[in-house]
Amino acid sequence: HWEWIAGHGNPERHFAESAVRDARSAADLVGYLNYIHPNRVQIVGAREIAYLNAPSPEVVERRISRIVTVEPPVLIVADAQVPPPKLLQLCDRAEIPLFTTGEPAGHVID
Numbered sequence: 001h002w003e004w005i006a007g008h009g010n011p012e013r014h015f016a017e018s019a020v021r022d023a024r025s026a027a028d029l030v031g032y033l034n035y036i037h038p039n040r041v042q043i044v045g046a047r048e049i050a051y052l053n054a055p056s057p058e059v060v061e062r063r064i065s066r067i068v069t070v071e072p073p074v075l076i077v078a079d080a081q082v083p084p085p086k087l088l089q090l091c092d093r094a095e096i097p098l099f100t101t102g103e104p105a106g107h108v109i110d
Contacts, residue, residue, distance in 0.1 A: 002101045006088040007075075010095035015039055015073050042072045045105030049081040060086055068094045078105040 007013075019039035044052070054060045067075070068090045075091060077083045080102040091098040101108060 001103070002076075002099045004097060004099050005083070006091040006098035007094070007096040009092070011097070013073050013095065013097060039070075040072060042067060042075045043105050043108055044075060044077045044081065044083070046079045046081055049077070049079075049083070052084050052087065057086075060084060064090055068096060072096060074099065076101065076108055078103055078108045 016039045052060060052063050054063060064084065064086050067087075071094065074097045075087075077087075077098065077100045081100070083098065083100065088098065090096075
């Protein structure tokens with residue numbers, strides 16, 4: 001029950017070879033958004049969406065730009081959350097696949 005909603009321009013996007021080589025397990029390739037991990041799948045749950053939906057457009061843009069700048073291989077918005085429009089826009093521009101799912105964020109990480 002996943003939906004690919006942004007970042008369709010680069011369906012063959014890969015992890016950096018060094019990230020895969022240095023990973024001790026699949027968990028080393030996944031990270032919650034509370035700490036942005038370059039070269040890892042970024043999981044965005046309810047708390048992270050609340051953080052990204054800042055009261056001012058400038059803060060929203062800055063927070064989302066920080067995520068997109070590290071160019072994660074994929075972003076997953078879990079917990080049936082709705083990604084901010086700016087996240088969709090920047091993922092499309094950077095060709096970062098963005099998926100949504102109703103699954104709990106912890107389940108997605110597992």
